[in-house]
Amino acid sequence: MKKNLKLGVFGFGCVGQGLYHVLNETHGVKAEVKKFCVKNRSKPRIIDAAYFTYEAGDILNDPEIDVVVELIDDAEAAFKIVKKAIENGKHVVTANKKMLAEHLEEIYQLQQTYDRSILYEGAVCGSIPILRNLEEYYDNDLITSIEGIFNGSTNYILTKVFDERKNYAEALKQAQELGFAETDPSLDVKGFDPKFKLAIAITHTFGVFVRPENIINIGIHKISATDLKYARENNLTIKLVARAYKIKDNIFGFVAPQYVPTDHMLASVRNEYNAVLVEGAFAEKQVFIGKGAGSYPTGSAVLSDISALTFDYRYEYKKIAQGDAFPFSNEILVDAVVSFPEGSHITTRDFETFKGGYQGNGFQNLQGSVHLEKLKEWAEQDGVSVILAPQLNLAAAPQTAEVERLSA
Amino acid sequence: MKKNLKLGVFGFGCVGQGLYHVLNETHGVKAEVKKFCVKNRSKPRIIDAAYFTYEAGDILNDPEIDVVVELIDDAEAAFKIVKKAIENGKHVVTANKKMLAEHLEEIYQLQQTYDRSILYEGAVCGSIPILRNLEEYYDNDLITSIEGIFNGSTNYILTKVFDERKNYAEALKQAQELGFAETDPSLDVKGFDPKFKLAIAITHTFGVFVRPENIINIGIHKISATDLKYARENNLTIKLVARAYKIKDNIFGFVAPQYVPTDHMLASVRNEYNAVLVEGAFAEKQVFIGKGAGSYPTGSAVLSDISALTFDYRYEYKKIAQGDAFPFSNEILVDAVVSFPEGSHITTRDFETFKGGYQGNGFQNLQGSVHLEKLKEWAEQDGVSVILAPQLNLAAAPQTAEVERLSA
Numbered sequence: 069m070k071k072n073l074k075l076g077v078f079g080f081g082c083v084g085q086g087l088y089h090v091l092n093e094t095h096g097v098k099a100e101v102k103k104f105c106v107k108n109r110s111k112p113r114i115i116d117a118a119y120f121t122y123e124a125g126d127i128l129n130d131p132e133i134d135v136v137v138e139l140i141d142d143a144e145a146a147f148k149i150v151k152k153a154i155e156n157g158k159h160v161v162t163a164n165k166k167m168l169a170e171h172l173e174e175i176y177q178l179q180q181t182y183d184r185s186i187l188y189e190g191a192v193c194g195s196i197p198i199l200r201n202l203e204e205y206y207d208n209d210l211i212t213s214i215e216g217i218f219n220g221s222t223n224y225i226l227t228k229v230f231d232e233r234k235n236y237a238e239a240l241k242q243a244q245e246l247g248f249a250e251t252d253p254s255l256d257v258k259g260f261d262p263k264f265k266l267a268i269a270i271t272h273t274f275g276v277f278v279r280p281e282n283i284i285n286i287g288i289h290k291i292s293a294t295d296l297k298y299a300r301e302n303n304l305t306i307k308l309v310a311r312a313y314k315i316k317d318n319i320f321g322f323v324a325p326q327y328v329p330t331d332h333m334l335a336s337v338r339n340e341y342n343a344v345l346v347e348g349a350f351a352e353k354q355v356f357i358g359k360g361a362g363s364y365p366t367g368s369a370v371l372s373d374i375s376a377l378t379f380d381y382r383y384e385y386k387k388i389a390q391g392d393a394f395p396f397s398n399e400i401l402v403d404a405v406v407s408f409p410e411g412s413h414i415t416t417r418d419f420e421t422f423k424g425g426y427q428g429n430g431f432q433n434l435q436g437s438v439h440l441e442k443l444k445e446w447a448e449q450d451g452v453s454v455i456l457a458p459q460l461n462l463a464a465a466p467q468t469a470e471v472e473r474l475s476a
Numbered sequence: 477m478k479k480n481l482k483l484g485v486f487g488f489g490c491v492g493q494g495l496y497h498v499l500n501e502t503h504g505v506k507a508e509v510k511k512f513c514v515k516n517r518s519k520p521r522i523i524d525a526a527y528f529t530y531e532a533g534d535i536l537n538d539p540e541i542d543v544v545v546e547l548i549d550d551a552e553a554a555f556k557i558v559k560k561a562i563e564n565g566k567h568v569v570t571a572n573k574k575m576l577a578e579h580l581e582e583i584y585q586l587q588q589t590y591d592r593s594i595l596y597e598g599a600v601c602g603s604i605p606i607l608r609n610l611e612e613y614y615d616n617d618l619i620t621s622i623e624g625i626f627n628g629s630t631n632y633i634l635t636k637v638f639d640e641r642k643n644y645a646e647a648l649k650q651a652q653e654l655g656f657a658e659t660d661p662s663l664d665v666k667g668f669d670p671k672f673k674l675a676i677a678i679t680h681t682f683g684v685f686v687r688p689e690n691i692i693n694i695g696i697h698k699i700s701a702t703d704l705k706y707a708r709e710n711n712l713t714i715k716l717v718a719r720a721y722k723i724k725d726n727i728f729g730f731v732a733p734q735y736v737p738t739d740h741m742l743a744s745v746r747n748e749y750n751a752v753l754v755e756g757a758f759a760e761k762q763v764f765i766g767k768g769a770g771s772y773p774t775g776s777a778v779l780s781d782i783s784a785l786t787f788d789y790r791y792e793y794k795k796i797a798q799g800d801a802f803p804f805s806n807e808i809l810v811d812a813v814v815s816f817p818e819g820s821h822i823t824t825r826d827f828e829t830f831k832g833g834y835q836g837n838g839f840q841n842l843q844g845s846v847h848l849e850k851l852k853e854w855a856e857q858d859g860v861s862v863i864l865a866p867q868l869n870l871a872a873a874p875q876t877a878e879v880e881r882l883s884a
Contacts, residue, residue, distance in 0.1 A: 090758045095615040096794060110884040195611040195759040204612075206781050207503040209776060278795070333765070341761075350498045350776030351603040353749075357763035368617055368758030375616050386504065472694040 073190075073378055076127030078149055078390035079139035080104045080113065080246065083163055083190065086113065086367025087137065097375045099135070101128050107140075118128050120290035128152050132289040135159045135377055143167040147174075149187065154178045157192040161373040162473075163190030163192025163366060166255075169264035169280040172271055176385060181210035182442040185382040187373035192265045193218055193342040196358040197372070199383070202346070207386045209348035211259055214273045215311030218262035218323075220287050220340035220361030222308045223247035227259070227338045229296065229310065236291065248340050259285035259323040266310040266321055270396070273312065273346075274319050278396045284440055284448040286324040286454055294431045295453055296409050300325060304458055305335050322440060324447075325374060326406065400440050407433045414446060481507040481786055484535030484566075486557055488490040488512045488521065488528075490655065491598065493569055494775025495545065496523065505783045507543070509536050530750045536560050542783055543567045545778065551575040555582075558594065569597035570839045571774060574663075577672035577688040578677055583614035584793060593790040595781035600673045601750040603735035603773035604766040605780070607791070610680040610754070615794045617756035622681045624718030626670035626731075628769030629657035630696050630716045635664070637704065638713050644699065648864055656748050656769050666714060667693035667731040674718040674729055678804070681720065682727045683795025686804045690850055694732040694855040694862055702815050702839045703861050707735060711867055713743045726805040730848060732855075734864035735813065747778075808848050810855075811865035815841045822854060 077084055084104065091097065103121050106113075113120060126131055128149070128329040136153035138146050143166040149159050150167070151174075162168065168191050170177060179186050189199050191215075200209075216224050221243050227241035240257070243249035254259045263285040267278050286310050286325050299306055312321030328335050333355065342360030345352050359365035387393065408414055410430050417423040419436030426433055426453040435457055449455040485492055492512065499505065504844065511529050514521075514574055521528060527760040535541055536557070544561035546554050551574040558575070559582075561568050570576065576583060576599050589595050597607050610619075611864035624630050629651050636647035646667070663669045675686050696716050704845075707714055720729030736743050745751040752769030755761050767773035784797040795801065809828050818838050824830040827844030834841055843865055857864040 082679060086758075090616075093619065093757065097800065099675060198607060200608070204784075205608060205780055206780055208498075210501040210502065237711060269775040330739075331744065333741070336739065336741040336744050348776075350500065350772045350779070352767050352773055353765075354603060355763070355765035357761075357765075359760050362760075364758045365760055368756075371758070372613055373617055376612075390504070401797075 073134045073374065075099055075101045075135050075137050075374065076133040076144075077101055077104045077137040077139060078124070078128065079141075080106050080129070081141070082363045083366045083370060084139045087370050088137070088362030088366060091409065092373045094371070097149050097371060098378050099374050102133055104132070122311040124144070124149060124152075128158075128198070129158055130201055132207040133158060135161060135374060137374070138164060139370070140160040141162070143170060145231065150175070150350045151178060154184050154186065157182070157184065158289070159184050160186040161225065161370055161377070162188050162224045163370055164184065165191040165216065165261065165264040165268060169267040172268060173277045176277075176388070176442050179382065185377060185378060185380075186467050187381070188268070190366045190369035192268050194220065194343055194360040194362065195369050196342055196344055196356045198269065198356055198362070199272050200343045201356070202269070203383050203386070206346065206348055206351065209350050211312065211314070211346060211348040213227045213313045213347045214269055215309060215344050216344040216367055217334060217337055218265045218358065218360070219308055220258055220342055221256040221261075223337070223342070223360070224248045224340045225304055226288065226308065229339070230299070236253060237378050254289075257289040258287035262310040263323045266312060266323060270319065271320055272383070272385070272387070274314060275385070275390060275393040276319055278319075278321065281291060282396060282398070284322040284324075284398060284444045286322075286444065288325050290360075290447070290453045291325060291455070292407060292435070292453050294429070295455060296403070298407070299432065301435065302329050302458075303329060305330055307334055307457060309334070309456070313398075314394060317394050318399070319394050320397055320400045321396070324454065324456050325444070327458040329458055398440050401437045402440055402443065403435070403437050404443055404456050405433065405435045405457050406446055406452065407431055408449075412449070418442065438471070463472050478605040481539050481782065482546055483543050483782065485509055485512045485545040485547060486532070486535070486865040487549075488514050488553075490771045491545065491778060492547045493522070493773055494771030494832070495547070495778050498772060498775045498779050499669070502779070503545045505779060505862055506786050507782050510538070510541055513809060527604055532557060534565075535855045536564055536737050541566060543569060543782060545782070546694050547778070548572070549718070550676040551578060555579050557584070557652065558855045559586060562590045562592050562594065565590070565592065567592050567785050568594040569778055569785070570596050571778055573599040573669065573672040573676065576674040576796070581685045584685075584796070584806070586792065588615065593785060593788075595784060595791065596676070597781050598774045598777035599621045600676050601752055602628065602766065602768040602770065603769070603777050604750055604776070606677065606752045607680050609764070610677070611791050611794070614754065614756055614759065614809045617723070618757045619754060619756040621680050621721045621755045622677055622715060622752065624744060624751075624752040625745055625750050626673045626718040626768070627664055627667075627716055628750055628767065628800060629661065629664040629669075631745070631750070631768070632748045632822060633697065634714055634716065638707070650861050662697075666695035670716060670718040671731045673721060674731060678720045678727060680728055680749065680791070680793070680795070682722060683798060684727055684800040684804055686727075686729065690804060690806070692730040692732075692806060692852045694730075694852065696733050698861045699733060699863070700815060702837070702841070706813070706841065710735070710866075711738050712736060714739055714863060715742055716765065717742070717864070722802060723808075725802050727802050727806070728805055728808045730806070732864050734858060735866040737866055763798055773815070808847050809845045810848055811843070811845050812849065812851055813843045814854055814860060815839055816847065816857075816860040820857070820860060822860070835850070
């Protein structure tokens, strides 16, 4: 039987307001907000002051509130709220990917210990129902890979850079003006945000917990004019791709920019859209595309979790329960293109297999198969830009398949 | 609590065998086949004869069997099996789109009357979990449209025609050899198969039952060399698109080939892949891509339904329960390109708004806005080919959106 839920919501920013509007405009969900807990007392609010409190306890200790919806920025404060809410017998909906990625094993344990549900569809690729599908639909499919565009801000920036031939700074500024990128964009452009989402997705895909600091993330912030020129001359675009594979007895996962052929499906995923490709033994290739950012799309994912709670829905973490998960590893070779100013000490001998290169205009451009850890070292050096090779795709994509897998 | 289900399966063709293999290779699903009921006694079978029966009653009247899985071709025989199974207190999983489309209201009523579940994810776009997502994830989103490539055989044929410059007959033959197209391909190429799927999807999207005979379907079988030339010269490809919209107080839906720009997302959906685009008020645009045909992909969807039954899952048909559905209508204007031999009696005055045309090589080619019923009349005339205009998309697609909606 469907329940009528009373919600206590922490945060009234972009997603909080989106949730409020979405909840008001729909009639299908039996839930209503009792209180919003916010920090800033002086900020003008679009709804009645009676809805607001500044004391977390007003929500966490209110026995009438069934569900705590956590939509604040601060990951550590968010975790405290979630923990307390669960201990107090409430269910939780959250969209805080950093908090989840950093505490996912505790989040899992809290649900078992207190027999309560924590749902977080809005945390991974906004409106795309990827966690629900991984939990429900692919529980009996042996998944071999999950990959895609997991960050809307950087995809928006890269789209503008390529479509409108903007430079990076202009595109970033425009993304910030539209609210797609934060004032401090480093979480996005350095690849941390998609990494947090990837860490969460890995758990629901492969049944293993991975600390985000163990996942290598290479950002788009060092992409140079030389790289853009190379891409344009070769009918390529650049996408920031998050990916994880099961190969033999290990799980591999990393975030890095990649050259993508312009006729590849991922190239058609533009602006703030995200895409997730899942490949499994039976369903084979599946793609989900949807908005990865924005007030309504993310608010809608949060509402969907609230709606699921009216039916007592819980993630089952079946793949963890099955207990045959493989360990996470960074011991993998990837094909990459490295560009850097002439005189850097990177040489063809640093590659496992060197495949080619050229130099000109004071730049060098080398391509080959390289260890992922080495790639990360290079990416951290001044002036060095690292982009995964398009050949990655093409080599592994079955010739008859058209939703190509971007894989090693 | 998860149940251990005993299955009685009707049919051991492509999907039945796929199910058998998928069930054997996975360990997550608590279900086992007790009997397969088949027609042909002389056909050699890949598994032990003890598994087979030729009497429907051996399954339908076996009190030990919890779930009847219906995977036969004949729609009327299938409906009789499903009805009897439900009356006998069994749950049902079926992938028979024709049967479902023609009996969906009865299928719905049977579930209410006998308090049993009938699941049919495999009937709509093979491996794509579209029904489950429409039921579960979009129950509180106000959906405005659903559209896409709903038929794998025709998409395979069209892909070969364009990519490998095969003619229609060669491409059809190849699809048949690969098992993507039936020996009698008219259900596919004349657009009946995607129409059946569309009828089912409309119910789960908009909460209204539509008789398939009320949905207009225009096939790809009359696409001419002139049309292909037009497409190639204009950077277009052709896709067979099924679509339904809520516009004002009506639901519209039809199946027809359409010119699609080669850089459009749908153009990247190739071979036997299907794609479904859902547009809603909150989640906004969402795309699902996956294999729409094949033994394993469809078998995997069937298995997913069986797995859901171990958790007592039922479609809730929430949108029907909400009771505010709009009626289905064909009163709509669409932009189309009509090509026909010179001398046909179609004139520019037959269009609501004529937009342009040319003639040459004995052919005429007219484009404009035309009533859907009129378009259907034309499509039935000898030598006349009807293809929706690419401008359909472009006019309605918001300029900043990249997963463009192919809409009027």
